[in-house]
Structures are given as structure tokens and as C-alpha cells.
Amino acid sequence: MFQIRISPLTREMLEYAVYGAPERTALISIMDHQRDCEERYPAPRVLRLCFDDAAERSFWQNLMTEEQADAICSFVLRYGREIDQLIIHCNAGVSRSPAVGAAILAGLRQDEDVIRENPAYCLNPYVYRLVRAAFERGVRWKNE
Secondary structure, three states: OOOEEEEEHHHHHHHHHHHOOOOOOOEEEOOOOOOOOOOOOOOEEEEEEEOOOOOOOOOOOOOOOHHHHHHHHHHHHHHHHOOEEEEEEEOOOHHHHHHHHHHHHOOOOEEEEOHHHOOOOOOOOHHHHHHHHHHHHHOOOOOO
């Protein structure tokens, strides 16, 4: 099983998002832009997603979608056996990325408390629910 690293947006994360993650590493890059950038900046072992740190819709909020949650599930299942580390970053590394990380661990039937009980994090409940639901809908992790 790979390790999960939660990170804020740093120069290192931007370089990975543009040029690709290091060997045996994958990156989920979460930004605030209005559209995902996979087509504009394809990079090896990188999933680029764009949604705001919000749990309720308002006129300006760009909420996470089920399609984005499904993309996370597919990405993890695609690269999970090839990597030693999964890095998840958002702007501050406090709400969206730990929510995704905890939901991935729960979806893979691993201990999510390592993230959930960290006082540095305040998980976005909406993001967590969507990613958990994606793993429940999607292909199950198999120990083969």
C-alpha cells in the first residue's frame, strides 16, 4: 500500500503538476480555477482537478462534482499498485486535500484516522462524502 502525503500548494507541487510526478509517485492536484487542466497540461501520474473549498453551493462556488470524485477513484485504482507515495495538494493543504486523502484510505479499507485525527486538518465534509461515494460505486480495491 502506498503512503499518502498531504501538501499545500508549493513550487514543488506546481512543477509536479506541470511536468509529472517523480517515479513511484502520483499527484492529485486540486486548484481553485473554473476548469480542470488535464487537456492543457497532461503530465505523467498527475490528476488535475479544479474546485473550490466549499460545502454548499452559492452563486460563485465551483463545487466538486461526482465526475471529479469518480476521476479520483479511477486514478487511485489505476496507479495504486505502481506507486509508493500519493501526494494530494490543494492551496492550503488543510481542507480539500486531507478530505480526499481520508476518503481514499476509507475507500481502500485502510485507517483514515491518521488523517482525520490530525489537528492540522479540517476536512471538507462535502469533498469527503463525494470521494467516499465514488469508491462505494466504483471498482473495489482487490488484494491480488
